[in-house]
Amino acid sequence: METPDGKQFDTEKRGSAAAAAAGAVWRPLFAGTVWLARLIWAGVVIVARAIAKFSITTWRVAAALDSALWRAVKLLARQTLAGLAYVGGIALTAFRGLIAWLPTRTGRAYSSLFGAFLMVCGLWMIDLLRSVPSLDAAGASSARAPVDEDDPILARIDGRYVHLSEIEASARAGGFLRPDETLTPGNAFERELVESYVEQRLLARAALDDGLQRSPTVARKVNAARDRVLAAAYMDAQLRDTVTPEAVERLYRSQSDVTRLGDEVRARHILVATGEEAEEVVALLKGGADFSALAKERSLDRATAPLGGEVGWFTRGMMTPVFSNAAFSATPGELAAPFQTEFGWHILEVVDRRATSAVPFSRVRAPIENFLRMRTIESSLRDLEKKSQVVYFRPKEEDETPSAAPPDLSDPPLDDPEFTLPTEKSGEQDGEPDASEETGP
16 A cells, blocks of 8 residues: 555554554453453352252252152252352453453543542541531430630531620620620520520521511611611721720820819808998908807808818819809918808908819720710711711701701810819719808809
């Protein structure tokens, strides 16, 4: 045979070479198959010989039996041997076919698929064995949960594990935990928080199965709860970034000058009914009369009269303006000019005077933190309303009502009387009477 380029191509030699190559591949495999078949045949021969010996022995033992029984035994033995030979032939044929089929491409593909199938079945069986309830020391069934050191597992619902963090979040949302309280696995079970959470999840899933989430009323409630949770999370993040200990201390230092309460004086007074009587008392005092004795004798203020008219220490803001002006305009040891209030005429003597220090940071920390929180919330809401172009459509009867002025978001004027800070009058909250209540002014 001649090729297109003029060369002679010997097909017989090519065919013989291919046959030789194929023979080189299959000859060892065939030899191994023949060897295995011979081994199997040798085993069959051994079994057959054993059966033959057993049959001969049985035949000798049953020689005295009836001929019909002997024929039945021979027939049974013949059929058994025939069946064994038939099964052996089928097994040998199948084994030869398997040996010849495995090296093919289809055989390799089926072998790989079968191996993957076996692997998946093994993993599935391992998972089933792990999820099977075990028996505790008392013999009761108890499920074994995976160990999670960071977030312990407390329950399982249809194969889904419930962690401690989920129980804690649900309890805080329901108001069952204080903000400063930490939940432990033991407390969660003691307070039945785990059972409550599981029951809530089961009921919620049942509602979803029934399609209640498609109800307009339920959808509005779910959206409202979702918005409430997201709004709280957003404000918590804003406050966490804004109301920091550094910000509180910085605001306190910026207002430290106005947190000083000024001077405070110690004074005593005599309260009389008329101006003439006040002038008479002043004349007696200038003549050398004892102030304490006159106060006990003639003062109408029954709270301070037994004390000799002693009022105690007070700052300018703790008394009425008239009383404070008279007290702070006089020098220690000097009598102030008689003055009148709604309670009568006062003769005031300043005993001592001293300067006060600034309000301690520990006493104004809470008001400053509250102010920063309110300012952060108000500013965040105003910014969001401005970005979203919010428009309110109020009823007509409310349109005529003047709108309230926007809140003042500047730093709090700590010297403003309207901004409440703990002062010397904090004793009133502790049950201690204030000097101004004793004197009346």
